[in-house]
Amino acid sequence: EVQLVESGGNLVKPGGSLRLSCVVSGFTFSNAWLNWVRQAPGKGLEWVGRIKSKTDGGTTDYAASVKGRFFVSRDDSRNTVYLQMNSLKIEDTAVYYCTAEGAWGPGTRVTISS
Amino acid sequence: DIVVTQSPDSLAVSLGERATINCKSSQSVLYSSSNKYYLAWYQQKPGQSPKLLIYWASTRASGVPDRFSGSGSGTDFTLTISNLQAEDVAVYYCQQYSSTPLTFGGGTRVEIK
Numbered sequence: 001e002v003q004l005v006e007s008g009g010n011l012v013k014p015g016g017s018l019r020l021s022c023v024v025s026g027f028t029f030s031n032a033w034l035n036w037v038r039q040a041p042g043k044g045l046e047w048v049g050r051i052k053s054k055t056d057g058g059t060t061d062y063a064a065s066v067k068g069r070f071f072v073s074r075d076d077s078r079n080t081v082y083l084q085m086n087s088l089k090i091e092d093t094a095v096y097y098c099t100a101e102g103a104w105g106p107g108t109r110v111t112i113s114s
Numbered sequence: 115d116i117v118v119t120q121s122p123d124s125l126a127v128s129l130g131e132r133a134t135i136n137c138k139s140s141q142s143v144l145y146s147s148s149n150k151y152y153l154a155w156y157q158q159k160p161g162q163s164p165k166l167l168i169y170w171a172s173t174r175a176s177g178v179p180d181r182f183s184g185s186g187s188g189t190d191f192t193l194t195i196s197n198l199q200a201e202d203v204a205v206y207y208c209q210q211y212s213s214t215p216l217t218f219g220g221g222t223r224v225e226i227k
Contacts, residue, residue: 035216045156045164045207047216061214102154102166102175 002026002103006096009108012088020083020108022098029079031055032101036072036083038094039107048096051081066092088112116141116210120219126227133195135222137208142189145212152212155184155193158221159204167206168193200226 008020024032033056036048049062051072060072071084081098088110095107117140127133143152151171156164166175168184171191181196195202203226208219 044221045158045209045218047209047214047218050214050216063215097163102169104163104165107163 002101004098004100004103004105006098006105006108009096009110011111011113013114014088014090014112016088016112017084017086018088018110020085020096020098020110022081022083022105024079024081024098024100026103027101030076034072034074034081035099036070036081037097037099037104038092038110039097040091040094043094046094048083085110115215116143116213116217118208118210118217118219120206120208120222122222123220124223124225126225127195127198128227129200130197131227133198133202133224135193135195135206135208135224137186137191137193137219139189139191139210143210143212144188151187151191152210153184153186153191154209154211155182156207156209157202157204158207164207195224198224198226 003025006022012018031053033052035050038046038048049072051060051074069087073082090112093112095109097107098105119138121136153171155168157167158164167178167182172184183194185192205221205223207221
């Protein structure tokens with residue numbers, strides 16, 4: 001069974017940083033392309049960023065709203081994908097999900113407030 | 115960027131009847147090398163994370179009841195829920211994954227009439 005579990009969400013002041021983690025099990029992690037998607041309170045889904053498998057180059061892509069502030073990385077030895085979030089803004093407040101192979105984690109809540 | 119537009123925003127359907135949700139992409143999401151449409155449908159129930167229903171525009175994900183079906187081609191796609199059940203009350207999203215940024219439709223809320 002594919003499982004993804006995010007962690008690291010917290011209350012942070014504007015301008016601060018946070019790193020989210022997502023531990024994955026149930027499929028061959030090293031072959032997977034992994035995405036982060038967020039959902040602001042009461043709103044729809046917004047794709048944040050993606051990292052390809054190392055076999056496919058390990059490159060990353062980002063939404064324009066986070067490019068230059070957010071960074072996705074992966075540790076295939078730990079079956080873990082990370083989302084480093086810097087220069088956080090109030091509008092980054094959301095539940096953050098990691099997704100892969102069609103499966104989603106339960107999400108972790110990030111709140112940006114002074 | 116490919117813009118994905120869903121309609122309607124919400125609909126109310128009687129139990130046992132059919133619900134139809136439309137999704138339109140601003141550009142083709144057909145990947146020519148595979149001849150597949152890179153279009154997925156998700157279901158999100160209140161307080162839960164999204165669940166994959168359909169991928170490649172018409173392939174049901176594992177364990178998804180056959181009352182859910184996806185169709186379409188070009189830039190117009192449809193999710194049909196036949197014989198609507200109470201547990202189908204949710205928000206449904208389409209998503210294109212043919213090119214980054216990956217984009218979602220705004221969602222369609224399905225309720226029981």
